[in-house]
Amino acid sequence: MATEQTNFTALQPEAMISLRNLRVSYGDREILHGINFDVMRGETMVILGGSGSGKSTLLRTLVGLEKPTSGEIWLKGKNIAAISSGEMDEIRKKIGMSFQGGALFGSMTVGENVALPLREHTKLEESTIEIILRLKLDQVGLAGYENYMPSQLSGGMKKRAAVARALAMDPEILFFDEPSAGLDPIIAAGVDQLILELKQAFHMTIIVVTHELASAFLIADRMVLIDKGNVVAIGSAAEMRSSTHPRVRQFLDRIAEPAVSEELDYLQMLTEEHRHPGR
Amino acid sequence: MNFVASAVAISMTRELGPLITAIVVIGRSGSAFAAEIGTMKVTEEIDALETMAIDPIHFLVTPKFIAMIVMLPCLTIWANFLGILGGSLFGVAKADFTFWTYIHASLDALFLRDIATGLIKSVMFGVTITAVGCHEGLSTGAGAEQVGRSTTRAVVVSIFLVVLVDLVFTALFFFLSQG
Numbered sequence: 322m323a324t325e326q327t328n329f330t331a332l333q334p335e336a337m338i339s340l341r342n343l344r345v346s347y348g349d350r351e352i353l354h355g356i357n358f359d360v361m362r363g364e365t366m367v368i369l370g371g372s373g374s375g376k377s378t379l380l381r382t383l384v385g386l387e388k389p390t391s392g393e394i395w396l397k398g399k400n401i402a403a404i405s406s407g408e409m410d411e412i413r414k415k416i417g418m419s420f421q422g423g424a425l426f427g428s429m430t431v432g433e434n435v436a437l438p439l440r441e442h443t444k445l446e447e448s449t450i451e452i453i454l455r456l457k458l459d460q461v462g463l464a465g466y467e468n469y470m471p472s473q474l475s476g477g478m479k480k481r482a483a484v485a486r487a488l489a490m491d492p493e494i495l496f497f498d499e500p501s502a503g504l505d506p507i508i509a510a511g512v513d514q515l516i517l518e519l520k521q522a523f524h525m526t527i528i529v530v531t532h533e534l535a536s537a538f539l540i541a542d543r544m545v546l547i548d549k550g551n552v553v554a555i556g557s558a559a560e561m562r563s564s565t566h567p568r569v570r571q572f573l574d575r576i577a578e579p580a581v582s583e584e585l586d587y588l589q590m591l592t593e594e595h596r597h598p599g600r
Numbered sequence: 601m602n603f604v605a606s607a608v609a610i611s612m613t614r615e616l617g618p619l620i621t622a623i624v625v626i627g628r629s630g631s632a633f634a635a636e637i638g639t640m641k642v643t644e645e646i647d648a649l650e651t652m653a654i655d656p657i658h659f660l661v662t663p664k665f666i667a668m669i670v671m672l673p674c675l676t677i678w679a680n681f682l683g684i685l686g687g688s689l690f691g692v693a694k695a696d697f698t699f700w701t702y703i704h705a706s707l708d709a710l711f712l713r714d715i716a717t718g719l720i721k722s723v724m725f726g727v728t729i730t731a732v733g734c735h736e737g738l739s740t741g742a743g744a745e746q747v748g749r750s751t752t753r754a755v756v757v758s759i760f761l762v763v764l765v766d767l768v769f770t771a772l773f774f775f776l777s778q779g
Contacts, residue, residue, distance in 0.1 A: 384651045413653035424648035426640075438652045441659075486652075 336395070337362045337494060337526040338383065343392035343402075345375075345382050352378045354550045355392065365520050365527040367537040369572065370547035379547060380498055380530045384418050385409050397493070414442055417487030418496040422503075423479035425471035425486070431458070432467030435486045442490065457485040461515060477508035484515060495519065497529040501536050509536060516540050534573065538562075546572060604695050605702050606709030608687030613714045617680040619766055622725035625672060626758040630733040633664055634754035637737025638747040646738070661734045665727070672726035673719045680718065717773045724769060725762050732758045 336359040343356040352375045360366045370376035381387045383394065389402045396412060404412075425434045432454055439450050458464050461481040471479055480500065487495060500516065501509035513536045519525050520540075531537050537544055538558050545555040546569055553568045554561065561569060570576070637660060640646050649656045684706050691697035697705070736754040740746045 381647075386647050386650060410653035413651055416651070418648070418651040420644045420648055422643055424644040426645055426648075427643075438654070441652070441654050486648075490652075 335361050337364075337397070338528070339393070339395040341393040341395070343379075343382065343394060344390045345378055345387055346390045347378075351390070352550050353382070353389075356547075356550075356552055358545050358552060358555055360526060360528060362526055363520075363524040364542045365516070365529065365540055367541035367544040368528065368530045368547060369532060369534075369537055369544055370530075371532060371572070374547045375550040376530050376532075376547045377498065380496060380528070383528065384416060384496055385413065414438075414490055415492055416494045416496065417484075417490065417492035419480065419483045419487045419498065419500065421499045423471065423483040425479060425482055427471055429471075430467060431463065431469050431471065431474070431482045431485075434471065434482060435467070435489050438486070438489045453489065457488050458482075460488060460519075461485045462511075475508075477504050477511060480504070480512055481515065484519075488519075492525070494526045494528065497527070497531075499531055499533075500529060501531065501533045509533070513539050534575075548572075602705070604687065604691050605697065605705035608691075609684055609706040609709045610714055612683035612687070613680050613710060613718045615718070615766070615770070617683055618676050618718045618722040618725060619762070621672065621676045621679045621722065622729065622762045623759060625668075625675065625725075626729055626755055626762065629668070630729040630758045631751045631755050633730065633733030634737040634740075634751045635747055637734055638740035638750040641738065641740040642742065642744060642747060656738070661730070664734060665730050668726035668730045669723055672729075673722045676719060676722040677715075680715070713777075717769070721766060721769050724765050728761050728765050729758050732761060 338360040340356050340358055343353055344351060345353040356379060368376045368379060378387060382389055383396070385401055392402060394401045397415065399408065399412060401409060401412060425431070426437070429437070435457055436450050436454050439445060439453060443450075445453070454467060455464065458467060461484050463478060463481050463485060466474070466478070466482070471482065474482060484495075497516065500512045504512065516527060516529065517540055520527055527540075529537070529540060541558055543555065543557050544561055546553045546561070548568050554564055554566050556564070561573065564570065564573075637646070640660070646656050646660075649659055684703075687706070688697070688699055688702040691702040691705075692699055733754045736750040736757070740750045
């Protein structure tokens with residue numbers, strides 16, 4: 322492990338996460354065909370992509386929910402593609418993930434949800450946990466909501482509560498899956514604001530998967546566009562805006578897929594769809 | 601007619617008590633295990649547990665196992681008691697027993713072995729019901745309709761396996777008592 326660590330440092334001195342030729346498959350269907358990019362410490366990286374592009378699979382792989390078929394994922398100096406589950410658990414205590422629908426436990430109050438990682442992984446006094454809990458809820462603008470059940474919260478509040486839970490263990494890296502999905506524009510803007518605050522106040526490394534362009538350009542330091550399991554483009558917001566890559570232009574300018582004209586093409590498309598049903 | 605009391609007592613404690621209790625609990629709790637865990641799977645709560653480095657098996661399944669292994673035998677004792685009480689209604693109404701002679705006849709007919717084999721079975725049923733319910737819940741696919749599917753499967757598979765386990769243990773106890 323020691324030699325690997327030095328290699329890693331030599332490779333990317335500031336990279337928090339490095340992906341090297343990452344491939345992921347479901348069964349015999351390959352979703353990601355060799356992904357390479359780095360996320361620097363303190364950077365907000367937005368992973369853009371359409372439905373079925375593989376961006377959600379990429380996120381699930383980054384937090385260790387999917388095992389890559391090959392390639393390397395260097396996270397905090399360890400290749401999580403090749404470590405034991407015990408080591409992975411240690412890394413997981415240092416990352417936070419906010420799921421699309423919040424994924425709060427319905428049988429627990431908001432407070433119990435946020436305190437769960439602390440109660441499971443630390444030996445802190447109950448009074449200390451109470452204080453951390455209030456602090457985290459305050460950070461996401463949910464002070465005073467600790468005794469509410471998740472079902473009593475609105476969509477935006479659920480997402481904030483989920484962020485509070487992700488923050489509970491003071492993670493170094495925070496992952497967001499579609500933070501603005503299913504929220505009205507005002508609430509979604511509030512969640513974007515929260516991400517910006519976290520970035521500015523705590524210099525956290527943040528990785529956001531989204532297809533909301535407005536939100537992506539607002540929060541991203543850099544963004545990477547994934548299409549059909551490949552990295553199409555990577556760069557800052559300005560670089561993306563001025564990109565001439567046809568796929569980037571199509572995505573940013575919201576141009577629909579060209580209509581299928583030939584009867585044969587249409588048949589072929591249908592059979593493709595049949596052979597590889599979309600997830 | 602004297603056999604009513606002993607027949608009811610022995611069949612309740614050895615077979616019907618554990619089996620009926622197990623089937624009711626499958627409908628009530630086995631399905632609930634599958635539905636609860638299945639819903640948690642669909643809403644990514646299981647994934648959330650994993651990203652928080654909390655083992656979903658340890659966190660969700662272990663307590664259910666303990667609860668089931670403790671409570672199913674308790675419910676079985678209750679079912680045995682009510683079954684014998686029900687038998688006494690027939691005994692008093694139709695078969696020349698008084699309530700107390702019926703209870704005495706039942707107690708005379710019962711050996712500790714009868715009750716114990718029934719309770720051992722109910723523990724095994726508890727293990728079966730929890731294992732099937734939780735397994736079906738955890739193998740739920742994506743989408744709400746999959747939760748319904750898992751729940752149905754949990755009930756059907758549990759009932760089938762409980763009857764099978766009952767068969768195996770009845771045979772086992774029979775041959776053990778022979779030997």
